Structures are given as structure tokens and as C-alpha cells.
Amino acid sequence: MDNTKRKVALQRRLPNLQKQVRELAVLCDVPACLVVYCPGEARPVVWPSPEAASEVVRRYRGLPDSEKFKSQLDGIDLLEQRNDKVRAKLAKVQQQCHDKETELVLLDFLTGRRKSFDDLPADLVASVESRVQNKLQAIKLRLQELRSGATPTLSPQPPPTSVGTSPVGTSPDSVNSSSTSK
Structure with a gap:
């Protein structure tokens, strides 16, 4: 120029x-x-x-x-700062990919498309095992909650306020289907 x-x-x-x-x-x-x-x-x-x-x-x-000079960056510091941000982003994306891959392997196994885990890398097998253990723990906790409240007290539902309305928490279809199935 x-x-x-x-x-x-x-x-x-x-x-x-x-x-x-x-x-x-x-x-x-x-x-x-x-x-x-x-x-x-x-x-x-x-x-x-x-x-x-x-x-x-x-x-x-x-x-x-x-x-x-506390916030002044020279060229090297600026590039290092940018590299750190890019590395953090990359690590996050890699973790998300690993999580999705774990979900897909688990889904393939549950739907019958996968018969074993023998062909998978050890870290992926460990992730699937961890995910299964977490889900089992959540199921056990939920079962305990349900068993501890085995006889829940039902609060009486208020009567309908006008014609054509259904009790709170139910839809008109569910009310009609329950009354026709009796």
C-alpha cells in the first residue's frame, strides 16, 4: 500500500x-x-x-x-491465554463426545444391537460400567423412596367446579377412559 x-x-x-x-x-x-x-x-x-x-x-x-502493566500482555502471553481457552474448549467437547459415545454403546446394548463389550477400548467400557452403576444407584434410591411411602395418604380431590371440567391433575380423556373401563 x-x-x-x-x-x-x-x-x-x-x-x-x-x-x-x-x-x-x-x-x-x-x-x-x-x-x-x-x-x-x-x-x-x-x-x-x-x-x-x-x-x-x-x-x-x-x-x-x-x-x-498488570493487564498488559505481550504477544506470547496473549497467545498462551488464547491457547488455554482453546484447550479448555477442546477438553469440554472431547468430554461431551465421550459421554455421547458411552450413551450410544449403552443404547446399542439395551436394544440388542450389541452383544458384548469385548471390542471396545477399556476407557469406554469403564465409562459404560460407571454409567450403569449410577443408574442402578438412582433406581435403588427411588425404590427406597417408594417403599418407605408404601401407604401414601391420598388427599381427597375437590369436586368439579363446573360442568365439563375435570379434577386437578387429570385430563378429561383420562377421566372418561377410567369411567368407561370400569
């Missing part, structure tokens, strides 16, 4: 950049400034004013170095 095109691009984009800085300052209620040195210009473009920009820069320079 030649210098003329760069200068035209700068002149075209500079108002948008100023607008974005202004919006950031207003929306976030923070002091902000913009200083741009344009090639061939004696003075920089300063927003909102040279005095306001000087105050923001003065406040920044007054901060201790630990505060100035």
Missing part, C-alpha cells in the same frame, strides 16, 4: 476512531483520550482537547508500574 492510500485511509478512519473513543468514555463513564500523529502534520489530532488528554496521560503516568 503506498503512502497516498494510507493517508486517505487514515483520514477516512480517524473520525470513526474518535467517535469510538467518545462512546467508550460516555458508556463506561471513564476518562479517555486519543492522540494521533498524522504523517506530514505538525500537530497531532487530540480528542477531546489537549488539556483533557494531558490530564489522562498525567494520571496514567502517576500510577505505579505494577498497576500500569
Whole structure:
């Protein structure tokens, strides 16, 4: 790109950049400034004013170095941070795939499409075993709940309030089918 095109691009984009800085300052209620040195210009473009920009820069320079650089990332740190995020996403997706694969193997076995687990990797067999153990435990707990309340007390149902309505918790079809099946 030649210098003329760069200068035209700068002149075209500079108002948008100023607008974005202004919006950031207003929306976030923070002091902000913009200083741009344009090639061939004696003075920089300063927003909102040279005095306001000087105050923001003065406040920044007054901060201790630990505060100035605590959120600053160099290229390597930025890439490491991105890699960590991608690795975390990958691990999550891999776990989801493993869970789905476990469900499919279990479903194949329950529907009769699979007769054994001999051809599966050991980690998948362990996952299926764990899933079966968890389901069995949940069934045992539910059975205990049901057995402990073997004689549940039924609360009387309120009478229908008007013609064509059914008791709470039942549909008109279930009421009709129960009365015709007797």
C-alpha cells in the first residue's frame, strides 16, 4: 500500500476512531483520550482537547508500574491465554463426545444391537460400567423412596367446579377412559 492510500485511509478512519473513543468514555463513564500523529502534520489530532488528554496521560503516568502493566500482555502471553481457552474448549467437547459415545454403546446394548463389550477400548467400557452403576444407584434410591411411602395418604380431590371440567391433575380423556373401563 503506498503512502497516498494510507493517508486517505487514515483520514477516512480517524473520525470513526474518535467517535469510538467518545462512546467508550460516555458508556463506561471513564476518562479517555486519543492522540494521533498524522504523517506530514505538525500537530497531532487530540480528542477531546489537549488539556483533557494531558490530564489522562498525567494520571496514567502517576500510577505505579505494577498497576500500569498488570493487564498488559505481550504477544506470547496473549497467545498462551488464547491457547488455554482453546484447550479448555477442546477438553469440554472431547468430554461431551465421550459421554455421547458411552450413551450410544449403552443404547446399542439395551436394544440388542450389541452383544458384548469385548471390542471396545477399556476407557469406554469403564465409562459404560460407571454409567450403569449410577443408574442402578438412582433406581435403588427411588425404590427406597417408594417403599418407605408404601401407604401414601391420598388427599381427597375437590369436586368439579363446573360442568365439563375435570379434577386437578387429570385430563378429561383420562377421566372418561377410567369411567368407561370400569
